[in-house]
Amino acid sequence: MTLQKELQLLKEQRCEEGCLTIYLNTDQSNQDQKKGEWKIRLKNGLKKLEEYIQVSDDRYLNDYRKIKKQVTSAVHDLQTEMPRSVVVIASADGNWVLKKLNVNVENQFHWEKHPVLDQLYHIQETFPRSGVVLIQKKEVTIIETSLAEVESEVSYQWDVEDEDWKQYEGLASRDRMASGATHRDQVDQRFEANQARWYKQLAAIVQKQAKKQSWSKLYLVGPPELLQEFEQHITYKHIDRVKKNFTNVKPHEVVSEVLAS
Structure with missing residues (x-):
């Protein structure tokens, strides 16, 4: 499936319980990635989102924790052949996308009712x-x-x-x-x-x-x-x-x- 078609499907996706979007820079050629700093960024980004959910609306905390565990495991499984960046979109209703990219992204973590696609649209255009x-x-x-x-x-x-x-x-x-x-x-x-x-x-x-x-x-x-x-x-x-x-x-x-x- 082309990214254009994939983006159209993701644009229409919505989950009331919550949707996690992660843009994670994992480029091993960068000096600040030599010791696996992406692991720290991933852990800290997910932790901050969890703290936000606890304060704003803890009804969906269990859903988030389940997704958080799955995402952490999936991204860590890539480390033997780590790409330059990883994009993950995972919702509480079971929809799941993990994209390995050969271009860098800006580190971002979102928990919304829909995927946050701004960077993917920019990459598609570039x-x-x-x-x-x-x-x-x-x-x-x-x-x-x-x-x-x-x-x-x-x-x-x-x-x-x-x-x-x-x-x-x-x-x-x-x-x-x-x-x-x-x-x-x-x-x-x-x-x-x-x-x-x-x-x-x-x-x-x-x-x-x-x-x-x-x-x-x-x-x-x-x-x-x-x-x-x-x-x-x-x-x-x-x-x-x-x-x-x-x-x-x-x-x-x-x-x-x-x-x-």
């Missing part, structure tokens, strides 16, 4: 669905991203024997592409002679995907000379160029660097 196209001489990888997360990855490698592009999906594609590299030098001259035509084929695939998925922006990434050649065949409205070679870099790291550039 990091909309986009496409990152990694361009190398005989390999083009298309990464679809939303909320700075990798949603899909498709690679096209130039096949030496068939003299055509072959498509591979997901992480397995990189291993398969590497295995065929030994014979590439044999066709370098033919590839360069036909590079424009073959890049045009892939550009058409990229443009079709961009239109189908309604990408807000298209990022072309690679060495300057390859970007210039590839971009000649693209007519998409919103294009950013990142002149950098990301050879052997993991997709989520590529997305983080490209969006930060």
